[in-house]
Amino acid sequence: MPERGLFSRNSVPNSFLVGNGRQGLRLVPAFFIPLAVGLLTYGASYSTPIQRLSVTVTDWLLSLKPVETDPRIVLVTIDDKTLKKMGQFPLDRRIYARVVDLAADRGAEAIVFDLLFTEPTPSDEALARSALRFGKVVFGCAFATTPTDLSSLADRLLLNRPEGLTWEAPGFLLPVKVLTQSAFAIGFVNILPDSDGFRRTVPLAMALSKTKKALPSLALAGAMALRQEIRSVPGFDKSGNGLYHNLQIPILLPSSENPTRRFPTLSLVDLVEGKRKTIDLKGKVLLVGVTATGVTDIHPVPWVGSRFGLEIQAAALNSILKGFLVQPSGLWVQVAIVLFAGSLIGLTAATERITWLAGVFLVLFAAEVIVPYGLISKGILYPPLPTILSSLASFLTATILVAINIHTRLVKELRHRVPADLADLILAKPSSLPGLGERKVITVLFADIRDFTAATANLSPYEVQSLLNDFFTAMTELVEMYGGHLDKFIGDGLMALFGALKEMEDHTERAVVCACHMVEEIEQMQTLWQRLTGQSLAIGIGIHRGPAVVGELGSRQLSQFTAVGFTVNLAHRLEELTKDLHAPIVVSKDVYEWVADLIIAEEVPETSVAGLSGPVTVYKVVGLNPEAKRLRSQFWVAG
Numbered sequence: 313m314p315e316r317g318l319f320s321r322n323s324v325p326n327s328f329l330v331g332n333g334r335q336g337l338r339l340v341p342a343f344f345i346p347l348a349v350g351l352l353t354y355g356a357s358y359s360t361p362i363q364r365l366s367v368t369v370t371d372w373l374l375s376l377k378p379v380e381t382d383p384r385i386v387l388v389t390i391d392d393k394t395l396k397k398m399g400q401f402p403l404d405r406r407i408y409a410r411v412v413d414l415a416a417d418r419g420a421e422a423i424v425f426d427l428l429f430t431e432p433t434p435s436d437e438a439l440a441r442s443a444l445r446f447g448k449v450v451f452g453c454a455f456a457t458t459p460t461d462l463s464s465l466a467d468r469l470l471l472n473r474p475e476g477l478t479w480e481a482p483g484f485l486l487p488v489k490v491l492t493q494s495a496f497a498i499g500f501v502n503i504l505p506d507s508d509g510f511r512r513t514v515p516l517a518m519a520l521s522k523t524k525k526a527l528p529s530l531a532l533a534g535a536m537a538l539r540q541e542i543r544s545v546p547g548f549d550k551s552g553n554g555l556y557h558n559l560q561i562p563i564l565l566p567s568s569e570n571p572t573r574r575f576p577t578l579s580l581v582d583l584v585e586g587k588r589k590t591i592d593l594k595g596k597v598l599l600v601g602v603t604a605t606g607v608t609d610i611h612p613v614p615w616v617g618s619r620f621g622l623e624i625q626a627a628a629l630n631s632i633l634k635g636f637l638v639q640p641s642g643l644w645v646q647v648a649i650v651l652f653a654g655s656l657i658g659l660t661a662a663t664e665r666i667t668w669l670a671g672v673f674l675v676l677f678a679a680e681v682i683v684p685y686g687l688i689s690k691g692i693l694y695p696p697l698p699t700i701l702s703s704l705a706s707f708l709t710a711t712i713l714v715a716i717n718i719h720t721r722l723v724k725e726l727r728h729r730v731p732a733d734l735a736d737l738i739l740a741k742p743s744s745l746p747g748l749g750e751r752k753v754i755t756v757l758f759a760d761i762r763d764f765t766a767a768t769a770n771l772s773p774y775e776v777q778s779l780l781n782d783f784f785t786a787m788t789e790l791v792e793m794y795g796g797h798l799d800k801f802i803g804d805g806l807m808a809l810f811g812a813l814k815e816m817e818d819h820t821e822r823a824v825v826c827a828c829h830m831v832e833e834i835e836q837m838q839t840l841w842q843r844l845t846g847q848s849l850a851i852g853i854g855i856h857r858g859p860a861v862v863g864e865l866g867s868r869q870l871s872q873f874t875a876v877g878f879t880v881n882l883a884h885r886l887e888e889l890t891k892d893l894h895a896p897i898v899v900s901k902d903v904y905e906w907v908a909d910l911i912i913a914e915e916v917p918e919t920s921v922a923g924l925s926g927p928v929t930v931y932k933v934v935g936l937n938p939e940a941k942r943l944r945s946q947f948w949v950a951g
Contacts, residue, residue, distance in 0.1 A: 348654075350703065366695050382630050382634060384596050385576075390580050390603065395604050398584075418594065420593045421595050423450070424449075424530060440491055447496060450498070470527065472524065479517065480519045481520065499534070503625075514624075516637065535629060535632040560639060562638045602622065680699050753858065754875060754879065758854045759852070771844060783837065796810045808826075825944045827897050828911070828935055829944070830851065831851070834849055852888075860876065860878075882921070885921045888922070911934070
């Protein structure tokens, strides 16, 4: 025969366990799991296609920065009309000399050539003389793959390499010597693309590899021509000038939808021929470059489409003149924010308050949107999407953890307060509950402790509760083990139904075998019971089989699944009869006829049962026969 331990709390299936789960999430998983998921999401945003979306969001955020065009910037374009009248590109440099002379005559402050004059021509002297007379001419240069000796350059054309400048080039392709000597400044025209091909920023300066010297960008050289600052990069010198405190110039082009904000433009041929004098050049800086059809100096810029290099140089110069340069936020700053957000969400999740968790996430989300936009005005470019996605992932993970924990605890509470088979049915498919009453044949079992009130009269409330809890736990496990449904506890007794919730042909056999097992189980509890009460523990069990109405009964506020009818009443009367017959188990004739081959029983004919008009035949069950004991495990759980 199975030992008591076989039916202990740890031995039955999980579906039969009851208990009050630990309140709240454990701090360690609540803290570290959302944090780990947030960090993984942050890392994924830089190594998956999400990165492209992140860059797009950052571009959009930067595009919200209001762009005011500096009125001093004027574009002089070598357009289709110019080439049609003056010949194909490149133009004779005497034409550029004429442009310089006209700019000087009309009071221009400086002129910047977004062109490369690296090959000598017969007209170089003419352009050089005009540049010297004007005194504020900036020529372009380009990166070279071979080292360049800058020792021949005048110190006024070089910058002292500022601390922190990491942009380097092995060499530069400089203008011809005569033009270099006549230039006010030289700046590189290269516009470096990002990994996706878009142009977003221009380096403020580019150092010559392995030297302490650098050359400015064309935009910075133009700004220096206006401000007459040529010895070092402004902001990195000792003068205290803080306008150029970063190393990257954002390319913020005026939107094509706002033509009033575009840079004023003048065709080079109109300037040379003097046909258009509507643009006042006094105090202006002229940027000269190519915009004619078929030129390759076109670059994609986020949100505004492809633009000519001349327009990009003008936008870069405009950013410098407006004092708006940007520096990407450090990686560790972003990681610190991710750690803070994930930790805060994790700690909030440990409280298991969904509303608090949602509130914390909304505050973090608002901060991760508003703060990056505010940082732009301070010149700090902070990509918001990675941290937003990280916080979102942490929040969703924490919410799932909380939901799982709440669900698990509610399930435990449900199993603790509702019979396991009914709890399983509710959890699996609530709509399958037999809500409407139906009449069906079931087996009803009533069990009650004999003389419980008298036996426990001198015990403390705690001792009484402990004894009853142990008794009910053991009896409930057995009822559920044999496929029954614990209907209710009644004082120191219980009512169980077999065949009410689940369709089973052998529900009567299960009920009787379960009752016999209950009597055996009582013997395992005798030692503690006798020590506390001084008496032996005895129970009475009554069982009857017959039709009953089963379904949900109760009020609108509270209902339960149960059974009512004569079958229930007779089972209860048989349980009361066990005391008079001095038998642990009494069954009706209907029950005996179903289980006669399983039990050893004694017939008690002509027995009076309260509530019945005449005598009936009942049976006192002594126990299971040897064969039934051997085969009773077939009734466990299944069915």
